Amino acid sequence: MSDTLTAPPAPELHKGLAGVVVDRTAVSSVDAASNSLLYRGYPVQQLAASCEIEDVAYLLLHGELPTPEQRSAFDAELRAARPLAPGLQHVIDLIPTSAHPMDVVRTAISALGAAEPEPSSAPGEHDPADTRRLATRLFGALPAVIAYDQRRRRDLPPVRPRDDLGYSADFLRQVFGREADDQDVRAFDTSMVLYAEHSFNASTFTARVVASTLSDLHSSIVAAVGALKGPLHGGANEAALELLVRVADDGGADGAAAWLDGAFARREKIMGFGHRVYKNGDSRVPTMEEALAGLVDRARASGDSRVDQLAAVYDALAAGVLERKGLKPNVDWPSGFAYHLMGFDTAVFTPLFVASRVLGWSAHVIEQREANSLIRPLSHYDGPALRDVPSRA
Numbered sequence: 452m453s454d455t456l457t458a459p460p461a462p463e464l465h466k467g468l469a470g471v472v473v474d475r476t477a478v479s480s481v482d483a484a485s486n487s488l489l490y491r492g493y494p495v496q497q498l499a500a501s502c503e504i505e506d507v508a509y510l511l512l513h514g515e516l517p518t519p520e521q522r523s524a525f526d527a528e529l530r531a532a533r534p535l536a537p538g539l540q541h542v543i544d545l546i547p548t549s550a551h552p553m554d555v556v557r558t559a560i561s562a563l564g565a566a567e568p569e570p571s572s573a574p575g576e577h578d579p580a581d582t583r584r585l586a587t588r589l590f591g592a593l594p595a596v597i598a599y600d601q602r603r604r605r606d607l608p609p610v611r612p613r614d615d616l617g618y619s620a621d622f623l624r625q626v627f628g629r630e631a632d633d634q635d636v637r638a639f640d641t642s643m644v645l646y647a648e649h650s651f652n653a654s655t656f657t658a659r660v661v662a663s664t665l666s667d668l669h670s671s672i673v674a675a676v677g678a679l680k681g682p683l684h685g686g687a688n689e690a691a692l693e694l695l696v697r698v699a700d701d702g703g704a705d706g707a708a709a710w711l712d713g714a715f716a717r718r719e720k721i722m723g724f725g726h727r728v729y730k731n732g733d734s735r736v737p738t739m740e741e742a743l744a745g746l747v748d749r750a751r752a753s754g755d756s757r758v759d760q761l762a763a764v765y766d767a768l769a770a771g772v773l774e775r776k777g778l779k780p781n782v783d784w785p786s787g788f789a790y791h792l793m794g795f796d797t798a799v800f801t802p803l804f805v806a807s808r809v810l811g812w813s814a815h816v817i818e819q820r821e822a823n824s825l826i827r828p829l830s831h832y833d834g835p836a837l838r839d840v841p842s843r844a
Contacts (some may be wrong), residue, residue, distance in 0.1 A: 532591030564669025575665030648811030691723030
């Protein structure tokens, strides 16, 4: 029977959906002319310079920057969501500290969704106002989850949030148990703004795929967390810091060129460099490097003998990758180093990414539902041709 069949011609494949435009979005874009990442039309570097993460959160979820009255009401919503519920603390305590912090964040978001499910008038019907409210609550709740998990891994007691501090200031206070200085707060807030959204990246597309089935918000976000956990996506900032430390410990800046030659000979991927979207460098990097420079200067002034070595390796690797491969750093390169200087455990870097990117994911879930079509691509089969099951007689 198989002798009578002719295989159809192979269609053109787009591995990784590279170059494929699958939908429209009004949430964000990369403007080719200015090489700027835009959130609803605003250059992200301008937002980072003049807005706090709360303003950007409102912009992504509601479409416009808030008025003073809207910002005040939004702050109240966020602060009401800050305390870690006892039930959620118990769920986190059941997870062994040997698990990656991303496993904790993924489980916590699922538990939050179970405790406060997204209301619907009929299966698959969701009111955008309800979704925005839950997205706001999720954004407000994640700092306590991440802070509690880092502190329990260090055998430290939890720190209750304060409602008289802004988002970033209280996030840092919950993690480290003390009020952060203005430089840390500003650098952290900058990272949150820069990480909040980036169009149809892997995790956002995952969230939209799940949303296209008319599933609930938290299921879409949990799926996105799973995608972000991968080292080729959100895990890159962890890998970038680990690379920086490894090279610093193995020859330092003087040995960086030789280390890169060996890594490229072994065909290793150098994390923190290159980007599928940006052809002229990641537009977020200068803003994050400006914040990083302040942290490096402060560490030097405090007598940190390690920071000069790390900074020299940071520069040497960036120059070496550019010279050998023509690749510039992406935002994971400076942000990993910055989070390290703030005192975060390396394994917490990607959960920090989640805390910010949940805004973009939520905005895309809302947008997907506005003109929904089930996302279901095709594939080209190249397995065995039609064949009969052999007789077992």
